[in-house]
Amino acid sequence: xxxxxxxxxxxxxxxxxxxxxxxxxxxxxxxxxxxxxxxxxxxxxxxxxxxxxxxxxxxxxxxxxxxxxxxxxxxxxxxxxxxxxxxxxxxxxxxxxxxxxxxxxxxxxxxxxxxxxxxxxxxxxxxxxxxxxxxxxxxxxxxxxxxxxxxxxxxxxxxxxxxxxxxxxxxxxxxxxxxxxxxxxxxxxxxxxxxxxxxxxxxxxxxxxxxxxxxxxxxxxxxxxxxxxxxxxxxxxxxxxxxxxxxxxxxxxxxxxxxxxxxxxxxxxxxxxxxxxxxxxxxxxxxxxxxxxxxxxxxxxxxxxxxxxxxxxxxxxxxxxxxxxxxxxxxxxxxxxxxxxxxxxxxxxxxxxxxx
Amino acid sequence: xxxxxxxxxxxxxxxxxxxxxxxxxxxxxxxxxxxxxxxxxxxxxxxxxxxxxxxxxxxxxxxxxxxxxxxxxxxxxxxxxxxxxxxxxxxxxxxxxxxxxxxxxxxxxxxxxxxxxxxxxxxxxxxxxxxxxxxxxxxxxxxxxxxxxxxxxxxxxxxxxxxxxxxxxxxxxxxxxxxxxxxxxxxxxxxxxxxxxxxxxxxxxxxxxxxxxxxxxxxxxxxxxxxxxxxxxxxxxxxxxxxxxxxxxxxxxxxxxxxxxxxxxxxxxxxxxxxxxxxxxxxxxxxxxxxx
Numbered sequence: 001x002x003x004x005x006x007x008x009x010x011x012x013x014x015x016x017x018x019x020x021x022x023x024x025x026x027x028x029x030x031x032x033x034x035x036x037x038x039x040x041x042x043x044x045x046x047x048x049x050x051x052x053x054x055x056x057x058x059x060x061x062x063x064x065x066x067x068x069x070x071x072x073x074x075x076x077x078x079x080x081x082x083x084x085x086x087x088x089x090x091x092x093x094x095x096x097x098x099x100x101x102x103x104x105x106x107x108x109x110x111x112x113x114x115x116x117x118x119x120x121x122x123x124x125x126x127x128x129x130x131x132x133x134x135x136x137x138x139x140x141x142x143x144x145x146x147x148x149x150x151x152x153x154x155x156x157x158x159x160x161x162x163x164x165x166x167x168x169x170x171x172x173x174x175x176x177x178x179x180x181x182x183x184x185x186x187x188x189x190x191x192x193x194x195x196x197x198x199x200x201x202x203x204x205x206x207x208x209x210x211x212x213x214x215x216x217x218x219x220x221x222x223x224x225x226x227x228x229x230x231x232x233x234x235x236x237x238x239x240x241x242x243x244x245x246x247x248x249x250x251x252x253x254x255x256x257x258x259x260x261x262x263x264x265x266x267x268x269x270x271x272x273x274x275x276x277x278x279x280x281x282x283x284x285x286x287x288x289x290x291x292x293x294x295x296x297x298x299x300x301x302x303x304x305x306x307x308x309x310x311x312x313x314x315x316x317x318x319x320x321x322x323x324x325x326x327x328x329x330x331x332x333x334x335x336x337x338x339x340x341x342x343x344x345x346x347x348x349x350x351x352x353x354x355x356x
Numbered sequence: 357x358x359x360x361x362x363x364x365x366x367x368x369x370x371x372x373x374x375x376x377x378x379x380x381x382x383x384x385x386x387x388x389x390x391x392x393x394x395x396x397x398x399x400x401x402x403x404x405x406x407x408x409x410x411x412x413x414x415x416x417x418x419x420x421x422x423x424x425x426x427x428x429x430x431x432x433x434x435x436x437x438x439x440x441x442x443x444x445x446x447x448x449x450x451x452x453x454x455x456x457x458x459x460x461x462x463x464x465x466x467x468x469x470x471x472x473x474x475x476x477x478x479x480x481x482x483x484x485x486x487x488x489x490x491x492x493x494x495x496x497x498x499x500x501x502x503x504x505x506x507x508x509x510x511x512x513x514x515x516x517x518x519x520x521x522x523x524x525x526x527x528x529x530x531x532x533x534x535x536x537x538x539x540x541x542x543x544x545x546x547x548x549x550x551x552x553x554x555x556x557x558x559x560x561x562x563x564x565x566x567x568x569x570x571x572x573x574x575x576x577x578x579x580x581x582x583x584x585x586x587x588x589x590x591x592x593x594x595x596x597x598x599x600x601x602x603x604x605x606x607x608x609x610x611x612x613x614x615x616x617x618x619x620x621x622x623x624x625x626x627x628x629x630x631x632x633x634x635x636x637x638x639x640x641x642x643x644x645x646x647x648x
Contacts, residue, residue, distance in 0.1 A: 078449055080456075125632050132391050132591070135452060136583045137632050140625035143580075147622040260580075264456055271453055317472075321464025327457030331450050332442050 020200055039185055044178045052177035054293055056249060059184040060242050062285035065269040066195050066278055067238020072267070073276035074199060075231035076211030077126055081138040082266045084145035085236045087258025089115040089243025091149060094162040094253055104167040104174065104248060111244035112237045118145075119236020126228045142260055149255035161254035164247055180249055187245065191238060196278050198234070207231055211276075261320070268327050274337030283338040291326070295319050363613040364606070369498040371605020373564055375598035376505045377578060378585040379512070380556035382597045385586070386529040387549035390440070393455040395557055396579015397462035400572050402428045402558020403565040404466060407475055424562065425555055432554025436547045444543070459576065466572045474569045501563045508559060509598070512552075516594070525549055529592070584624040588631055590638030599639065 013019050023029040044052065068082050079085075093111035096102045102110065122141035126134050149156050156162065167174040174180050198204050206227050209217040218224050247253045265288060273284025295318075330337060381395045392398075405427050409420040439458060443451050516522040527535040528545045536542050561575060568574065585604050589596025604624045612620035631638070 072449065076449070078452065125629065128636050129632055132448070132452075133587070133632060133636055135391065136587055137629060139580065139583060140628045140632075143622055143625040144629070147619075151618055261460075264460060267453060267456065275449065317464045317467030319464065320460045321468065324457045324460030324462070324464060328439060328454060328461060331454045331457065332439065335446070335450060 022196060022200075036189060040182060044181050047181075049177045052181045054289060056177060056181055056184050058286050058289045059181075059188040060246050060249065061266075061269065061289050062282045063188055063191055063245070064239050064242035064266055065273065065281040065285040066192055067235045067242070068266050069270045069273075069275065069278065069281040070195060070198070070207070070238070071231050071235035073270055073274075073281075074204065074211060075207040075228065075235075076214075077123075077228060077231060078135040079138040079232075079235070080135060080260065080263050080267070081122060081141040081145065082235075082239055083258050083260060083262030083264075084142045084149075085115055085119055085239035086243035086246065086262065086266075087149055087255065088118050088145060088236075089240030090247035090253050090258070091156055091162070091243075092240065093244030093247045094164050095155060097164050097248075098162060104169055108241060108244040108248070111247075112240035115240025115243065116233040116237040119239070120229050120233045123229050123232025123236075126232065127225045139260075142263055146255065146259060149258065156255065159254060159256075161252055163252045167248040174248070184245060184249070187241070191241065192278060192282065195238075199278065203227070203230065208276075264327075265323065268323055270337075271327055272330050272337055274339030277337070277339035279342070280337050280339030283342065287338060291322070292319075295322065359613065363609045365494060365498075367606035367609025368602055369494075369501065369605070370609060371602035372502060372505055372598070373560065373567070373601070374578070374581060374585045374605055375589075375601025376501075376508070376560040376563065377557070378582045378589070378597035378601055379508070379594060380553040380560065381582045382586055382589075382592065382594055383512075383549055383556065384553045386592050386594075387525045388440075388528075388546050390451050390455065392553070393452065394435075394459035394462060394579070395553075395582055396576035397459045397466070398428070398432070398554050398557035399561030399564065399579055400466055400570070400575035401431065401462060401561070402554070403561035403570045403575060404470055404475075405558065406562045406565065407470075407477065407570060410477060411475075421562075424558055428554045428558035429551045432551035432557075433547055435554065436550035440546065440550065441543070444546070459579070463572060463576055470572065472572060474571045475565075476569045477566055497567045501567060504559070504563060508556065512556070512594070521545075521548060581624055584628040584631075587628055587638055590640040593638070593640035596638060596640035 023032065043055070047055065064082065064086055068079065071077055071079055089111045092114040093107050096107040096110055097104070122138060125137040129137060150159060167180075169183060172179065174183060199207075206217065206222045209220065209222055210224065210227060210231075214224055243258075269284035269288045270281050271284070272287055273282065274280025334340060377395070377399060380398070381392055384390055384392045384395075402424060406420060406424045409415050409423055410417060413420075415423070435458070439454060440451070443454060516526060524535070524540045524545050525548070527538070527540055528542055532542060535545075561570075564570075564575065564578065581604070585600040586597055587600070588603055589598070589600030604627070607623055607627055608620050611623045
C-alpha cells in the first residue's frame with residue numbers, strides 16, 4: 001500500500017532508518033520501478049538505432065562515472081588515470097575473449113577484476129601520498145598505461161588493436177543495438193544499485209570519513225591503506241566493466257580513445273553531475289554524452305552546408321574548448337553540479353506554492 | 357664516447373628547459389599551493405603571442421619580446437582574477453579541476469586559431485653563439501636558452517630574496533594567515549604570482565619554440581612533464597626545479613639514446629612513480645607535518 005501523505009518542511013526524521021533511506025517516499029520508489037520497466041520494455045522497441053546507440057554510450061559512460069565518483073567524490077582521492085583504466089578493461093576483455101576464448105559473461109567481470117588489480121597497483125602510492133602528490137601519481141599511471149597499450153604489441157596488437165568476437169550471452173547473440181541496450185541497461189542498473197547501497201554501508205561511511213579528514217579517520221580506527229586501496233579497486237572495477245562493455249559493443253578497439261582527454265571527460269562528468277552523488281554521476285554522463293553528440297551534429301551540419309564546410313574542419317578543436325569552459329563554469333557557479341540543480345527543482349515542486 | 361657526450365649535453369640542455377618550465381609552476385605552487393595543470397598551455401600561449409607579433413605583425417624582435425612578456429603578465433593577472441579568485445578557500449579538488457578545465461579551454465582555443473601544425477620562428481639568433489668542442493657541437497639555440505635561463509634565474513632569485521613583493525610572496529607561501537595578519541595583501545600576492553608565473557611560462561615557451569618549433573600538442577605535453585620534474589626537485593623548491601629538470605632531461609636523453617626512442621616519452625613518469633614511493637617530498641621539498 002502506498003503512503004501518499006503531506007510532509008512537513010524541515011528535517012523531522014527520528015530514526016536512523018529514515019535518515020538512511022534511499023527513497024523518501026513510496027512514490028519515488030514507484031516511479032523508479034516504472035522508469036526501469038519503461039526503459040526495458042518500451043524504449044528498445046520505439047527508439048531508432050541511432051538513439052539506442054546514444055543510450056548505450058550513456059550507459060557505458062555512466063558506469064565509469066559512477067565508479068570514478070566513488071573514488072573522487074566519496075573517498076576524495078583524485079585520479080587522472082581513469083581513461084587509461086577504462087582502456088585496461090577494454091583490452092583485458094579483448095584479450096580474454098580472443099586469446100583465452102572466454103564468453104561474454106565471464107570475460108566482462110574478469111576484465112573488471114583485472115582492472116581492479118591494475119587500479120590497486122596505482123593506488124598503492126596513496127598510502128604515503130595525499131592530494132597533489134597522488135593526483136600526479138595517477139597522471140603518471142595514465143601515461144604508463146597508454147604507453148603499454150601502444151607498445152606491448154604481443155598482447156595488445158599495437159596501434160592496430162584487437163577485433164573482438166561477437167558477444168554471446170548464454171546462447172543469445174548480442175549483435176543489434178537493441179539487444180545490447182537491454183544488457184547494458186541491466187548491468188548499469190545493477191552496478192548503480194550496488195554503488196548506492198555501498199555508500200550506506202560501513203565501507204561507504206569509511207570512504208566519506210577519509211575524504212573529510214583522513215588523519216581523523218585513522219584516529220577513529222579506519223585502516224587508511226586498506227580502505228583507500230579498496231576505493232581504488234572498486235572504482236577501477238567499474239572502469240574495467242565499462243571498458244569491457246565498450247570493447248564488446250564497438251567490436252574493435254585501438255589504444256586511440258584511452259588518452260588523458262578521456263580521463264578529463266570522465267572528471268568533467270562527475271564535476272558537472274555533482275561530486276559525491278551517485279545520481280549526479282549519471283546526470284553528468286548523460287550530459288557529456290549528449291554534449292559530445294550535439295557537437296558532432298554541429299560539425300556534421302556545417303560540413304554538409306556548402307558555404308560553411310571549411311569552418312567545420314577548424315571547429316573540431318572547439319570540442320575541447322567547450323569541455324573546458326563547461327568544467328570551469330560549473331566549478332565556479334554550481335560546484336555541486338546537476339544533482340544540486342535537480343534537488344532544488346524537486347524541492348521547489350514539493351514545496352509549491354510556498355517558498356520553503 | 358662522443359655519442360655519450362652528445363647525449364649528455366642534449367640531456368642537460370633539455371633538462372635545463374624543463375627546469376625553466378617548472379620554475380613558473382613552482383612559483384604558483386609556492387604562493388598559492390595550486391597545482392597548475394594549465395601550465396603547458398600558458399607556455400604555448402606565450403609562444404604563440406611571440407609568433408603572432410614577430411611573424412604576422414612583423415615587429416622588431418626586441419619589441420616583440422617585451423610585448424610578449426607584458427602580454428603574458430596581463431594574461432596571468434586576468435586568469436587569476438576571472439577564474440581563481442572566486443575559488444579562494446574552496447577545496448583543493450575544485451581548484452585542481454579548474455586548472456584542468458582551463459588547460460582544455462586554452463588548448464582548444466589555440467588549436468582553433470593556430471591549428472595543430474608546427475610553426476617556426478624566423479631566425480634571429482646571432483651566429484657567433486654556436487659553440488664547438490672538438491666533435492661535439494652545441495647549437496646556438498641551446499646557448500641562447502642557457503643564457504636566458506640563467507638571466508631569469510638570477511633575476512627571480514634576486515626578486516625573491518630582496519624585493520618586498522618577493523618577500524611578501526614567500527611569507528604568503530609560508531603561512532597565509534600569519535601573512536594576512538601582518539598586513540600582507542594576500543589576494544594581490546596571488547594575482548602577482550599568477551602574473552609572474554605566466555610570464556616565466558611564456559619565456560620558457562618562447563625558448564622551447566626557438567629550439568623545437570611551436571606546436572600546441574608538444575608544448576602542452578611538456579607542461580605535464582613539469583610534474584616529474586617538480587616532484588623530483590620538491591614541489592616548493594626553485595633550485596630543486598632546475599636540478600630535477602636536469603636529472604629528468606638526462607634520463608630522457610640517455611633512455612632515448614641507449615634503450616629505445618619510444619620509451620623516452622614515458623621514462624620521466626616511470627621515474628616519477630618510483631620517486632613518489634621512495635621519497636614523496638622530493639630531493640629538496642619541505643616535508644609536510646600534519647596535525648588533525
